[in-house]
Amino acid sequence: MTEQNLSDGFSCPLPVSHHEAIMLGHGSGGSMTSELIQRVFHKYFQSDGLEQKNDAANLLMPDHIHRIAMTTDSHIVTPLFFPGGDIGKLAVCGTVNDLLTAGAVPKWLSAAFILEEGLPIAILEKILESMKKCAEEAQVEIVTGDTKVVERGKGDGIFINTTGIGYIAENFQPGGEKARPGDAVILSGTVGNHGMSVLCARGELGIKADISSDAAPLNEMVRNLRPFAPSVHVLRDPTRGGLSTTLNEIANQSQVGIELDEKLIPISKEVNAVCEMLGFDPYTIANEGKMIIIIPDEIKQEALLAVRSSKYGENAAIIGRVFANQSPMVLLRTILGTHRILDSLSGELLPRIC
Amino acid sequence: MNYIEDFRNSDRAKKLLHSIISIISKKWVIMEMCGGQTHSMMKFGLDQLLPQQLEIVHGPGCPVCVTALELIDKAILIAKKRDVIFTSYGDMLRVPGSNSDLFSVRATGGDVRVVYSALDALQIARENPDKEVVFFGIGFETTAPANGISVLQAKRLGIQNYSVLVSQVRVPPAMELILSSSENRVQGFLAAGHVCSVMGTKEYVPISNRYHIPISITGFEPVDLLAGIFETLSMLETNIWGVKNAYSRSVSSEGNVEAQKMLDQLFEPCDRNWRGIGLIPMSGWKLRSDFQEFDAEIRFNVADVQSQESEKCIAGLILQGLKKPADCGAFQRECTPQNPLGATMVSSEGACAAYYKYRR
Structure with a gap:
């Protein structure tokens, strides 16, 4: 049998190398x-x-x-x-x-x-x-x-x-345990965008809203804060569990109270409206491009400007303060001037019934 | 009109508060009927602003809290069955039954799904013709039309793999139970605004007249709540009774007539057990015989399940306004949202959950 005959009569099933889907x-x-x-x-x-x-990977670190x-x-x-x-x-x-x-x-x-x-x-x-x-x-x-x-x-x-x-530079090592009474709390932008964007995108609740996730790398924002080192006491991104869960973690680590002023917390109208409709607390909704910055009161305005001048920080606001308290807690001063506890998220977020 | 900001306006709230303080002359006890109102009170700290002479107690208007223990046990039994997709409003998944909850059923392999409405459950039934899809139809008059319409549609479309575990309850019989108790302290009511959006205000008039009790139909935002409190207090202070509508942007005296017609077509009144409180005559709705094929209790033969409540939980007394969450020895100790003894600690409308979340 010649080569010619072989190729005429049979074909070898060569493995497909370019799959269109994962095998x-x-x-x-x-x-x-x-x-x-x-x-x-x-x-x-x-x-x-x-x-x-x-x-x-074999990686080289600079001497310093x-x-x-x-x-x-x-x-x-x-x-x-x-x-x-x-x-x-x-x-x-x-x-x-x-x-x-x-x-x-x-x-x-x-x-x-x-x-x-x-x-x-x-x-x-x-x-x-x-x-x-x-x-x-x-x-x-x-x-x-x-x-x-x-x-x-x-x-x-x-x-x-x-x-x-x-x-890590020796003089710039913020940590959740470093919040001090008197410090100011800055939030780098609106709360709840990521969590509500994903929830709406699932389409299960039949809600269409113009909400985009805030997912973003915050390098520039933190770079702008470096000149304030070592006074930047805490940096923390309020991801899962949202603002309230993250602040409760910080309050526990630092053994302090944190008081927020509800009027000052940035939130978009869309996120607020969908949260109200579903019975969600926007302060427990995930963010993926926000930073909580806790710094001494005397430099809060300069630090705020530094954050606002960075990409993704234009809506930053000073939202509260740290105070000495025997038991760690986060308090919210409501729009009516009353106070309530701002608790961590407990379990799964579930929509309201009526 | 901005329905959020206008009714959370600090100036409007302060004016109403000033009016309340200026007319109150002695101690009064007013009950808010709805769990949504309880949470709003706590969330906005209204209790910190109201005069001390005014005591606000929390009523049995949390649908999750009053759903009878045996119904949750029935739900768990059904949800554990193979070939069943059990659907429910999210809050119900956390509520403890006698030995388990629906979250645990899901974790151990049961197909339990959170839906936002009964029509979503019906859609799941259409997409899964080889499964039995059951919806946990809980709630007051507010949820009854939306829950009920799924049964009407199932019948119209001939969907045979859909049924509802019905636990509908009605507000007026619960109000009468509270008022007729020898221990009753309630002197005035804030009626549940959204219940009245469906049912109107008329059925409260006989109650007000029979028990000489002022009732204000009340909404859920701070300004709504203060307006309702002011109306009820005005009647108390002038020694008159009647039904006033302080939530007119949502409630008319007739209510939603179309919804009422549909409810009448679907449901008939029945006795129902309320969790922690016990049997309240004619306080529930069950499916009429024309629709019994959609009754999950019959389809899954669970009608006879009996259950026993934890002795430590005083939710029943809290739901009748006789105790407050902090009066409970287990509150915040053995009983927390992570490890609840009773439904009032679980639900987003439960009084114990409100105190745990906003006060402590």
């Missing part, structure tokens, strides 16, 4: 995994660490850095895309902002993906592109990563874990 084999660690990394991930992520192609911040965060969200962001943007800014709260300059990220069998590669690429864009803005490099695939039905499309490392 279980993409998580095998074998050639399909390599192909996915080369063809898809490397298109968006390039760094010295990744170029080394080793199991761990003696302290680093390290944090990790896993990201799950339904839907994967929503007004103002997507899971990729969240995965980068969430970890970047956590590094910033430690006063760190974010430098490196790892990115670990758990992909569900059947996830269209086009969707994955859209998410990676968003991560790339956000990492560029935040000036961090993705230096190592991992990909696993779970069977269809055992994931929610895609889960992303990112771990971040940043440099």
Whole structure:
């Protein structure tokens, strides 16, 4: 039989190398995994660490850095895309902002993906592109990563874990335990946008509202606050659990009371209206691009200007003060001048009945 | 008109407060009927502004709180069944039954879903013809039309895999129970505004006349609540009674006539157990015989389930205005929103939850 005859009569089923959706084999660690990394991930992520192609990235630190911040965060969200962001943007800014709260300059990220069998590669690429864009803005490099695939039905499309490392300067180390009586509390913008954007995007409640997520990396905002070091006592991003949960954490860490003035807390009309309709407390709704800044009273106006002059900080406001109290608590001065407790979020957010 | 800001306006609230303070001459006890009003009171700190002579007590108007324990146990039994998708308003998932709650059923594999309305549950039934979809139809007259219309639609569309676990309750019989008790302290009512949006104000007139008690139909924002308090207090101070409408932007004396017609077509009055309080004659609604095919109690044969309430929980006394949450030995100790002994600690309209959240 000649070669000619063979090709006429039979054809060998060559493996398809360019799948349009994630297959279980993409998580095998074998050639399909390599192909996915080369063809898809490397298109968006390039760094010295990744170029080394080793199991761990070998990273050089400058001599003058003696302290680093390290944090990790896993990201799950339904839907994967929503007004103002997507899971990729969240995965980068969430970890970047956590590094910033430690006063760190974010430098490196790892990115670990758990992909569900059947996830269209086009969707994955859209998410990676968003991560790339956000990492560029935040000036961090993705230096190592991992990909696993779970069977269809055992994931929610895609889960992303990112771990971040940043440099810390000796004189700029804010912490939740450093709030002092007399300090002022600044919030960098409106509350509740991220949580309500995702909720509306799910479409389950039949509510259409013009609300965009605030997801954003806050590097510039924190950079503007560096000149106030070491007086920046606390930086904290009020993500899950919202403003009230985060402030309760700070009050507990610092063993102080925190009083907010409801009139001064920035909130958009749309977020307020949807919260009222559903019976949600906007102060317990997640934010992904906001910072709580606690600083001595005497520099609050200058610090406010510094925050307002940064990208994403134009709506910042001084919203309250720290006071000495035997038991840690957060109090809200209501619009009627009365006081009530502002409690942490307890359990799942559930819409009202009537 | 801005329906949020205008009715939270500090100047308007202060004027009303001034009027209240200027007419009060002695101690009075006024009950707000609705859990939404209780939470608004606490959220805006109105209790801190009102004169000390005026005691506001919290009534049984929290739909989640008064849903009978055995109904929650029935819900749990149904939700645990294979091939059932159990749907409910979110708040009900947290409420403890005798041994469990619906969140735990979900965590251990039951298909329990939060919906915002009964029509969402009906849609789930249409999308899952091989499953039995059950909706937990709780609430007062406010939720009854929206819950009921899902049954009408199911019948019209011939959807056979849909049923409702009905726990509808009515306000007027509960008011009468409170007023006829030998321990009653309530001298005036703030009636629940949204209940009256559906039912109108007429059914409160006989109650006011029979018990010589002033009733104001009252809304939920600070200005609404103060207006309702002022109306009731004015009647008390001048020794008259009657029904005044302090929530006219939402309530007419006839109410929503179309909704009432539909309710009459679907439901008939029945005796119903109220959690912590006990049986109140003719205080509930059940589906009429024409619609019994949609009654989940019948479909799943759970009508005979009996339950026993925790002895430590004094929710029943709180719901009748006889005690306040802080009077309970378990409040904030054994009983917290994370580990509730009774429904009043769970619901977003529960009095204990309001005190825990805003006061402590």
